[in-house]
Amino acid sequence: MKASSVRLACVLALPFLAACSTLDSINPFASKPLGPKVAELKPFVASAEARVLWREGIGKPGDYVLSPAVVDDSVYVVDRDGVLTRFDGGRKVWRVKVGQTVSGGVGADSRTVVVGTPKGEVLAFSAADGSPLWSARATSEVLAPPVIGDDVVVVRSGDNRLAAFELVDGKRRWTFQRPSPALAIRVAAAPLIADRYVFAGFPGGKLVAVSLANGAPVWEGTVAVPKGVTELDRVADITSTPAIDGQEICAAAYQGRVACFDLGNGSLIWAREMSSSAGLAIDSRYVYVSDDKGAVHALDRNSGASIWKQDRLAQRRLTAPLVRRGLVAVADLQGVVHFLKRDDGAFAARLTTDGNPVVAPLKASAEGVVVQTQGGAIYAIEAQ
Structure with a gap:
């Protein structure tokens, strides 16, 4: 090669x-x-304390990005070999074997847990005891966690199609597809359900709102415009889950921009050049972005203007930020979880997990931050 x-x-x-x-x-x-060389971690004076609330060993995800799901105080995890487990406060409630390889992370609500496979199968289980409920089929491999609405499960497949299934029995409700460029990135990011819509980013830098009822497109926003001479130069895909707060939705594109739109009609609020494959988070004041060089940015959510930039994590392949209790958390390729101050981006606390990369998005729980590593461990971490 x-x-x-x-x-x-x-x-x-x-x-x-x-x-x-x-x-x-x-x-x-x-x-x-x-x-470029991965940045070495420098000592700092901690202003917060990070500690492990609980830790459990699970199977490794292999080459897949297997995200956990958090519902109230329950954490659902799955490994590549199809071992699906529920933890409540670190206590194992049940563990079942799916019976086949799993390639898409976990989607869950209080009643149902759903995973996807490389063969495009969508498998649903009872949240109460892990018993199987139904199975359905997407159009190709499932790399992203399914997402559950009030009465529907939406699955993104590897061919960049969205499919909706009835939550009660798995019957297909609709399928949505938009044209894709010749070259696209394999995406493990879940779509997002809000109100009556499903939001998802697509190859070519498009953010699309789809009707949850029938799969019809409602609006389409341009996050990034492909540029360059070669097909590789022109890759400008949205590879992370959009973020919503109030009536504003924001998304980031690889080799593209960060952009925010009006949730109802898709009108552009602001956009700025920045490449991000990991993604972003949003709160009442700022939009937080992990860029592809390993910097974390806080942008004014009204204008996109820079508030602060933390660039001492260069090339550490950061996850998307997670905002919790006045701190911004990101994890990296060495399994280190960094907590930054929301107001100025200074380091507040740091905690090392098992030394393996964290590529699955961090999840917020009632206890703290849930982290799943590529080494096959699940952590609940509190920082305050």
Whole structure:
């Protein structure tokens, strides 16, 4: 495999970038690292305390991004081999074997837990005891966690289609597809349900609102416009879940922009150039973005103007930010969870997990921050 082919494989499998350093080590054509050096972590004076509330070992996700689901004080996790587990406050409530490989993370509500497989199967289980409820089929492999609404499950498949299934029995309600460019990134980001709509980002930098009732497109916003001469240069895909607060929805694109739109009609509020494959978070004051160089930004949510930038985590392949209790949490390729002050981005606390990459999005729980590592561990961490 040529060095250029290795680079291409890493870009096309952007959600799995943690594995690219391994490819470098076995590539005979790579005489030097493909990118800038990973920033070393410097000491700082902590202003908050981070501690592990509980930790449990689970199976490894392999090459997939298997996100946990959090519902109240319950955490649902799955591994590549299909072992699905519910924890309540760190106590194992039940554990079942799905019976096949799982490629999409967990979606859950108080009644139902749903996962997806490389064969495009969608499998639903009882949240109470893990007993199987129904199975359905998407149009291709399921890489993203299913998302559950009041009476529907929405699944994004690897061919960038959305499919909605009835929550009670798995009967298909509708399928949505929009044209895709010749080259697109494999996306492990879940869609987002809010009010009567499903929101999802697509290849080519488009954010789309789809009717939850019938799958009809409601509006389409341009987050990024593909630029460049080659197909690789023109990749400008939205590879992360959008973020919503009030009547504003924001999304970020790889090799593109961060943009915020009016939730109801899709009109653009603001946009600014910034490449992000990990994604963003939003609160009442700021939009927080992890960019592709390893910096965390806080942007004014009304204008997109820069408030602060934390750039001492360069090339550490950060997750999307998670805002909780006045702190902004991100995790990195060495399994370190960093807590930044919301007001100025200064380091407030730091905690090391098992030393393996964190590529699944961090999740908020009643207890704290839930972290799933590629090494096969689930953590609940509190910082205050």
